[in-house]
Amino acid sequence: AQKVTQAQTEISVVEKEDVTLDCVYETRDTTYYLFWYKQPPSGELVFLIRRNSFDEQNEISGRYSWNFQKSTSSFNFTITASQVVDSAVYFCALSEVLTGGSYIPTFGRGTSLIVHP
Amino acid sequence: DVKVTQSSRYLVKRTGEKVFLECVQDMDHENMFWYRQDPGLGLRLIYFSYDVKMKEKGDIPEGYSVSREKKERFSLILESASTNQTSMYLCASSLRRLAGTDTQYFGPGTRLTVL
Numbered sequence: 001a002q003k004v005t006q007a008q009t010e011i012s013v014v015e016k017e018d019v020t021l022d023c024v025y026e027t028r029d030t031t032y033y034l035f036w037y038k039q040p041p042s043g044e045l046v047f048l049i050r051r052n053s054f055d056e057q058n059e060i061s062g063r064y065s066w067n068f069q070k071s072t073s074s075f076n077f078t079i080t081a082s083q084v085v086d087s088a089v090y091f092c093a094l095s096e097v098l099t100g101g102s103y104i105p106t107f108g109r110g111t112s113l114i115v116h117p
Numbered sequence: 118d119v120k121v122t123q124s125s126r127y128l129v130k131r132t133g134e135k136v137f138l139e140c141v142q143d144m145d146h147e148n149m150f151w152y153r154q155d156p157g158l159g160l161r162l163i164y165f166s167y168d169v170k171m172k173e174k175g176d177i178p179e180g181y182s183v184s185r186e187k188k189e190r191f192s193l194i195l196e197s198a199s200t201n202q203t204s205m206y207l208c209a210s211s212l213r214r215l216a217g218t219d220t221q222y223f224g225p226g227t228r229l230t231v232l
Binding site: 006009035037042043044045046047050091104105106107108109110 | 152157158159160161162175207209220222224225
């Protein structure tokens with residue numbers, strides 16, 4: 001079973017539409033970290049946000065917002081008024097402690113977002 | 118700005134060749150990672166290292182080895198390349214020992230084709 005599930009393989013929207021990318025995770029740890037990364041067509045993953053398991057406050061950064069809900073093990077990402085430049089593959093990742101104390105991120109399979117002009 | 122560089126953007130090798138993929142980071146990060154990215158499978162961890170000469174297996178280490186002789190450099194080695202190792206390889210680094218608490222910085226990737 002996947003630890004991080006991004007059920008949406010590909011989403012296609014028209015510019016200025018709002019879009020939500022879903023991320024559902026699975027862990028037994030009480031302390032863990034969640035991330036979102038963006039991979040534009042150039043290929044280099046870029047960090048967007050990190051959230052620890054004790055901080056359930058939603059976060060907004062410009063047109064981006066994140067909704068973390070421990071009750072449903074979800075960490076969803078919303079882009080408001082999408083733009084063509086938002087076209088990319090978006091990855092959700094979970095870090096939980098492994099045996100020996102290391103945190104190693106596990107990535108979801110990614111959601112490809114295509115924003116049409 | 119943290120910079121993670123990879124030796125090649127594109128590489129074409131033949132089956133059976135020994136292949137070296139190099140990754141260098143310039144911010145004194147403790148942790149370095151190698152992933153492979155395949156369509157529909159996301160990023161899968163091959164190996165990681167949390168210190169010089171230290172390495173740990175990730176989810177798919179078979180067919181790969183790594184070397185970290187210096188803190189800034191992490192090499193991925195394909196001892197005998199096979200066609201099923203055709204993929205995009207991504208290197209990443211993060212600052213501290215407890216790797217997951219830190220943001221990972223990624224290189225641009227190496228697209229390896231094995232013929």
